[in-house]
Each structure stands twice: as C-alpha cells, then as structure tokens.
Amino acid sequence: MTTAASRHSDRRVSPVFLGIAAVMAVTAWAVWTGFSASPGLAVFLFVTSAWIVSLCLHEYAHARTALHGGDITIGAKGYLTLNPLKYTHALLSIVLPVVFVVLGGIGLPGGAVFIERDRIRGRWKHSLVSAAGPLTNVLFAVVCTAPFWLDALDGVPYGFRFALAFLALLQVTAAILNFLPVPGLDGYGVVEPWLSHRIRRQIEPFAPFGLLAVFVVLFIPEVNQAFFEAIDTVLRGLGIHEAETYCGQDLYRFWQEQNPDCEELLSR
Template identity: 35%
Template structure:
C-alpha cells in the first residue's frame, strides 16, 4: 500500500513538472511538445519505463522503503521557436521547478488539514492517516525534485539557466563539458552519493521547516 501511495504521488509530481515545461514552451512560441500530445495530465503520455517505474520501485525495495526517486520523459522543445530565445529558454526551464515548489506548498496545506482533523469526532482516522502520509511525502518529493532540477548539470533544468548566465567566453567550455553531463549525474547519484546528498541539503532543510509547521497542527 505504501509503495502504491508514494509511487502515485511521485508520478503525479513528475508529470506536472513536464506538463509545465510543455505549456510554457507553447506560450513562448514553441509548439513542439504540444504537437506531440505532451500538454496533458494523462500519465501514459509522460511515463518513462526506467525513470517512472523500474528505478522508483527498485530504489524503494532496495532501501526498505526509505528512498524513492524518478522522472518522466523530458518534453521535446526547440528554443529556436521562442519569441525571446534566451529569456524564453530560462522561463521554460524554470517552469517545472516552480510547479514542484507550488505542489510542495499545496501538499503541506493538505497534510496540515489532515493532521488537524485527526482525532475529531466522526472522521475516518485511518483514511486521514493515509492522506497525511501521502501529502507529507508530496512535500518531500517535490522539494527534492525542485532542488535536484536546479543542479546545473546537463540535462537538468539548472544547466539551461546557467548556460545563459555564464560569460560568453566560458560558454564553449561549458558546452564541451555538457556532453558528459549524464555520466556525471549518474556517478553522483549511484557512486558519490555523499556528494549528491550535500547538493540536496536545501531540500532537507526546507523539509525540516515543513515538518516544524506540520507539528503545529498535530
């Protein structure tokens, strides 16, 4: 039951992340993702067999339920279609992160409501317990997704922002390094996991604040 709950919340969060990219890209003048049917909440349009199913389930079981992570298929975009190529690319790149932060706030409010209602006469305590569990996990995973995607390693969203903020003289070197971005990312996640956790410290710090807020309602 727990796996079904956390996997559902994870998939909902990564799907909305990609839909945000697709929707903002269309607003910026690029119909590529829209033409491929990616502006939809239908998870089947966004699922990646490895990132959305195999990896999350494997991580969950390998960690004894202590860890889960995943992603959806990246939406295809063509920055050449943006009305403002640089500003448009930055806005599209940040769209998913903004959505994840917004979802974290919404899930926190739902968790606070569930916590406040527990123990009230006439309420379904067990159901509220599951709602609180799902919502609190929603806060956590969306904070993780937001901070993770801000890491300036290609192909993460933060790399698109950094590329445009770098001085022109440094961009060619960054582009050369970018081709190894996925290898660097996989090494951080699976080999140098201590360094990876350091990069995610802002998410853990924000989760501590969220938990402090939720305790006020218990």
C-alpha cells in the first residue's frame, strides 16, 4: 500500500546527490579563491562534480516530465530523488559520460531512466518527455555562460572563468548530441511519436547502436572538425572564446603538462 509518507520519501533529495553538489560547491570555492595548492585538481573536481550534477538533473527532467505525463511509477523507482545509483544503467548515465569528459573533453549524452511509455497518452507528451533532458543541458549551458554574455567577468578569477568555459562546452556538446534525431538518443525520442508505426518498427532494431554510430562518425576528421566548429560557433555566440575553453580543458587535465600561455594567464 502506498502511503503519503512513502510518496514523500520517493521524492526526497538523495544524500548521494547532496554530497556530489557539496563537492561541486566546495571545489568551486577552491577554484575561485585559489585555495587549492593544485589549481588543476580543483578544476578537475569542480567540473567533474558539476557535470555529474547536470547528468542527474538531465535524468530528473525526463522522469519528472514523464510523471506529469502519466507514468505514476516514476516515484517508486527512485528517479525523483536525483540519486544516480537509482538509474537503470548507472554505467551509461554516469560512468561513461565522466570517462568521455576525462579522455576526450566531450559531453557524452547520458540517459537510463526506464519510463513506461504505454502509460503516457498523447504524442506531444511523449516528445516533451524526451526533450526535457537535453533542454536541461541547454539551461545549464545558459547559466554557465551568463557571466560571459552578460559581460560580468570583472573580478572573476581566470581559473574559474576557464572552468566555466569548459563546463559550458560539455553542456553544449551534450545538448547538440542528444538532440540529434538518431535512434537511441533523445532527439529521436522527440520525433518518434510522429512517425508511422511501420517506420518505427523498421528503426527499432538500430536503437541500441545509435550512440555508437554517432561516435564512429565523429571519428571521421571532416565530420569531427565540422562538429567542433559548430560548437565553437555556439560558444562564441554566448561570449566564450575558443582559447578559454582550451585553457579550461588544459587545466582540467592536471596530470598533463600545462600550456605556457594558459599558465601565464592564471598567474595574473
């Protein structure tokens, strides 16, 4: 029997998420104040924890929209607690995205909340459930870039500025990749309800390989260059220069030798 108390516990913010958010806040302070003896390590912890927070919010947005769309099983699955350990595939939602950030500096789309789609009625509701996640990345990118497009960078330390620029790059890449109309990605989930049943049945077997196919295509030099040029164009429109994202990534990889130009800017 579902009681009011159990429903409340289904929506109580998880201590796991609060712990990750606390790491983000503390390391953000360390980057801002220069408190850490290793600025790169502080940036690494700040960006990684902020990235995980954004992944949790991405999945929460899917779940919350599904709940309002008609899937009342969402709460019992723990998706409304923001606990990443409750996801169907923690590997896909958290571990792999973090690994890709560390190795390649790219925002890998996460996504592993199980939504009972048969409980949701209406094509627009299905599309909104799929769009809610990447729209969260868009909102996160807007927040990260606000000091840049508001021209409010006076007094902002270069280390924090570079970290925000790199975090914004991750959010923009995640949003763009997620909105691609490729089976298995949220973009396809947005358009799928509007396709005929026959077309959906034909595409369905390819869904598990959609994300893999995207990354295989991104390894093509011409495609890779065009993709990151598009990312840089979006970031420039938001007031972030390529050098800032580069220095942010350079700082993030604290285990590598730092670029002298970025090091000089940090010493100012």
